[in-house]
Amino acid sequence: MPVGTLPARNASAGRPPTVRSIWLLVLRLVRENPGWSYRRVHSELLALGIKVAPATGGEILNDAGVDPAPERSATTWAGFxxxxxxxxxxxAFLETVTLTGARMYVLAVISAPDRL
Structure with a gap:
């Protein structure tokens, strides 16, 4: 082999592609649990006996166009x-001023007795 040339690359070398069932499982886990990061998904896959690289979940989510966990799980006040x-x-949320001039904020919650 001449100096400065690289050997031919073996077509079968490298990481094998991720099977479709794992892709679908990762996307389902994230859809059902929007607060989970790719690391949590990886942990759940390991718990199910599926051995994949830690970054595989992140790559799947990125390729599928799914936002990272903080953007996915942002809950609005109305939703909460x-x-x-x-x-x-x-x-009820109210504001009051005491006789000394101190401003106080009060959150009053009224619940039915059977839910206490």
């Missing part, structure tokens, strides 16, 4: 209140 509506049937 909707999810807690059964536990917090009535609440």
């Amino acid at each position: 209140l909707r999810s807690q509506a059964e536990a917090l049937p009535a609440c």
